[in-house]
Each structure stands twice: as structure tokens, then as C-alpha cells.
Amino acid sequence: xLSEAEKPTAEFLDVAIWRGNAKRGVFHSYKVPQLENQxxxxxxxxxxxxxxxxxxxxxxxxxxxxGSCAMMVNGRPMWTCRTHVDRAMRGIMRGNPLxxxxxxxxxxxxxxxxxxxxxxxxxTRAEGRFHPTRTRSEAIEAISPDSDxxxxxxxxxxxxxxxxxxxxCDAVTGxxxxxxxxxxxxxxxxxxxxxxxxxxxxxxxxxxKGGCHNCHSxxxxxxxxxxxxxxxxxxxxxxxxxxxxxxxREI
Amino acid sequence: xxxxxxxxxxxxxxxxxxxxHRLSGLGLAIFLPVHFYVLGLALNDQAGLxxxxxxxxxxxxxxxxxxxxxLLAVHFFGGLRLLALEFLPWSPRQKTYAALAVATxxxxxxxxxxxxx
Ligand code: SF4
Ligand code: SF4
Ligand code: FES
Numbered sequence: 062x063l064s065e066a067e068k069p070t071a072e073f074l075d076v077a078i079w080r081g082n083a084k085r086g087v088f089h090s091y092k093v094p095q096l097e098n099q100x101x102x103x104x105x106x107x108x109x110x111x112x113x114x115x116x117x118x119x120x121x122x123x124x125x126x127x128g129s130c131a132m133m134v135n136g137r138p139m140w141t142c143r144t145h146v147d148r149a150m151r152g153i154m155r156g157n158p159l160x161x162x163x164x165x166x167x168x169x170x171x172x173x174x175x176x177x178x179x180x181x182x183x184x185t186r187a188e189g190r191f192h193p194t195r196t197r198s199e200a201i202e203a204i205s206p207d208s209d210x211x212x213x214x215x216x217x218x219x220x221x222x223x224x225x226x227x228x229x230c231d232a233v234t235g236x237x238x239x240x241x242x243x244x245x246x247x248x249x250x251x252x253x254x255x256x257x258x259x260x261x262x263x264x265x266x267x268x269x270k271g272g273c274h275n276c277h278s279x280x281x282x283x284x285x286x287x288x289x290x291x292x293x294x295x296x297x298x299x300x301x302x303x304x305x306x307x308x309x310r311e312i
Numbered sequence: 313x314x315x316x317x318x319x320x321x322x323x324x325x326x327x328x329x330x331x332x333h334r335l336s337g338l339g340l341a342i343f344l345p346v347h348f349y350v351l352g353l354a355l356n357d358q359a360g361l362x363x364x365x366x367x368x369x370x371x372x373x374x375x376x377x378x379x380x381x382x383l384l385a386v387h388f389f390g391g392l393r394l395l396a397l398e399f400l401p402w403s404p405r406q407k408t409y410a411a412l413a414v415a416t417x418x419x420x421x422x423x424x425x426x427x428x429x
Binding site (some may be wrong): 133135136137138165228229231277278279280281284285291294297298300301 | 320
């Protein structure tokens with residue numbers, strides 16, 4: 062019986078996983094048995110269970126619902142639970158390892174786990190909170206699913222806070238105050254919520270320092286969002302609404 | 313894991329359209345002072361202008377002119393694309409528009425070239 066390390070390399074995947082902390086880190090190489098059907102998260106889990114028990118990473122649902130497993134895979138941000146190894150290796154030259162790193166634009170806690178608190182704080186700063194206009198004793202307002210505002214909200218609403226877009230965005234890299242695609246996309250859904258009463262408050266919040274006008278429309282966010290949302294479209298909506306409101310001196 | 317010229321997360325058509333717009337803008341900005349300098353020559357220094365025009369007959373300089381026209385065209389059409397993106401209702405055909413902007417710029421540059429030779 063051959064030991065793990067002696068098995069023919071053809072059946073093994075060369076994996077380079079970034080390990081370190083907030084200050085420094087390096088890539089560590091591992092050999093992971095290749096399976097026909099294997100996600101990046103399977104690879105990371107294999108390394109943690111069989112080779113490196115101290116490897117730190119996050120996941121929960123494994124099916125693209127919770128938004129906790131995102132990492133940089135071969136330099137691109139993605140959900141590791143919904144990305145198969147063959148897809149991630151497409152376009153990668155033979156002989157190069159599969160590289161797995163923590164998300165960009167977020168401070169590392171350890172290995173593949175980032176500190177998401179700054180990312181969530183920006184949601185709050187973008188006034189990503191619903192401001193009710195009725196109390197529970199009043200009747201629920203009927204919203205027509207066919208109204209333009211509701212359609213606009215629907216297009217942007219399926220966000221699961223995974224920060225893939227945030228890691229893809231170079232405007233975030235260049236400006237630590239920039240609210241980023243996810244928070245601005247959230248603000249846009251609320252701008253289009255007819256039941257919400259915080260419109261002007263929100264328009265001010267997203268047009269100040271670090272607001273929507275910092276976006277360069279590079280569309281990396283929309284390119285990588287695994288839910289196929291389009292934060293750039295939401296941000297251009299905010300740019301127009303904030304400009305109109307400023308011209309009318311509402312904000 | 314060697315250093316790549318364009319990092320993987322940037323390797324998509326719309327980022328390339330962004331960088332083309334940025335670099336063409338920079339190129340034009342660098343060119344502008346020269347442009348004004350020559351305009352100044354035309355006004356104040358006839359002999360200097362003639363010397364310059366003679367120099368600019370040089371095939372290499374002629375060739376560089378097409379580059380300049382391309383920069384201008386690509387920045388102009390790319391700029392139109394950005395204005396449409398920011399101010400008109402969203403269209404899902406962003407990649408098509410970026411490609412169109414580049415194609416039109418090539419077309420304009422070629423037309424200029426055919427006219428010039
Ligand atoms: S379109 Fe705007 S938010 Fe999206 S990646 Fe580019 S700069 Fe960031
Ligand atoms: S917009 Fe998309 S990529 Fe960004 S946090 Fe939401 S689900 Fe993730
Ligand atoms: S583990 Fe939940 S989205 Fe990947």
C-alpha cells in the first residue's frame with residue numbers, strides 16, 4: 062500500500078494556500094487527492110482535516126446561501142462552495158498550482174478568514190437600514206409587483222453579503238472610506254422601497270465622503286457577483302438620484 | 313505565482329475598457345502641452361514652426377500621428393460610452409458598447425490614415 066505522498070502525482074492536485082495573520086503570510090504547498098467532482102471548499106476542507114488541522118477558514122451552508130466561504134481563487138474572488146476545481150483551473154497553465162487566498166480589501170484575521178466587520182459597518186453607514194413609515198397597528202401597504210420601483214428593487218435584492226464584489230473592486234482598494242458595491246447596492250434597494258421613509262437621509266449618506274460618486278464604473282463587482290447582481294447598475298441609479306436631489310436642494 | 317502585468321481579478325473586458333480610457337486620457341494630457349506649444353509657434357515664430365513642420369514630415373512622426381488620432385478617438389467614444397452608462401437608463405449590453413467604441417476608433421483612425429496617404 063502506497064502512502065499518501067507516494068501516490069502518482071497525476072491524481073493529486075497541487076494547491077498553494079496562503080497562511081498567515083494580519084501582518085504577514087506566505088503560501089504553503091499541499092497535495093490534495095483529485096476527485097471527479099470537487100469544489101474549492103472540498104479542497105480546503107481536505108487540507109484542514111487531513112494535513113493542516115490549524116488551517117483557519119469559514120463556511121456554513123455549502124450551497125451558496127450564507128455568503129461566508131468567499132476567497133480569492135487563482136486571484137479571483139468567488140464562493141468556494143459553488144466553484145468546482147475544473148472551472149477554477151480553466152485558463153491556468155499546466156504545472157501551476159491552484160492558489161487560494163483570503164479575500165482582498167479586508168483585513169486578515171488568520172489564514173483564509175477575514176475580518177468582515179468593516180464591510181458590515183459600511184452597510185450601516187450607507188443607511189442600509191429600513192425606515193418604516195407605518196406602525197404595526199396600521200394596515201400593510203400594498204406594493205404592486207409590476208411597479209418600476211419594485212422591479213428595480215427586485216433586481217438588486219438577492220445579495221447575501223459575501224463580499225465577493227467588495228474584494229473585486231479597485232475603488233475600495235484605493236479608498237478605504239469608499240462604501241463599496243454591496244453597501245451601495247443595498248442602499249439602492251431601499252431607495253426603491255416605497256414603504257421606506259429614509260430616502261433623503263440615505264441619499265446624503267451615499268453621496269458624502271466615500272459615497273457612490275467614487276465608483277469608476279469598472280464593473281468588476283458585477284463581473285464577479287456569484288448571484289449575478291449588478292451593483293454598478295445600482296450605483297449609477299444612486300449617482301443619478303443623488304445628483305437630482307442635490308440640484309433640487311433636497312440633500 | 314509570478315507577478316502578472318494585469319492581475320487576474322482585472323482580466324475582464326470592461327476593466328480593460330476602463331484602463332484604455334484612463335491611459336488614452338493620460339496620453340492626451342501629455343500631448344496637450346506640446347500641442348499648445350506648436351500652436352504658439354504658429355502665432356509667434358514662423359521659422360520655428362517651419363522647422364517643426366519639416367520635422368513632422370519624418371515618417372516616424374507621421375506614423376505616431378495615427379497613434380494620437382487613435383488615442384483621441386478611443387477616449388472620445390469611450391467617454392460617450394461612460395456618459396451613456398452613467399446618465400441613461402441601464403443597458404445590459406455594456407461589453408458590446410465597449411467593443412463598439414474600440415471598433416469605431418479603429419475605423420476613424422484608418423479613415424484618417426487613408427486620407428493622409
Ligand atoms: S463598478 Fe464601482 S463598485 Fe463596482 S467594482 Fe467598479 S468601482 Fe467598484
Ligand atoms: S452583491 Fe453579490 S458579490 Fe456583492 S455581497 Fe452581494 S451577493 Fe456578494
Ligand atoms: S458556504 Fe455558504 S455560501 Fe459558500
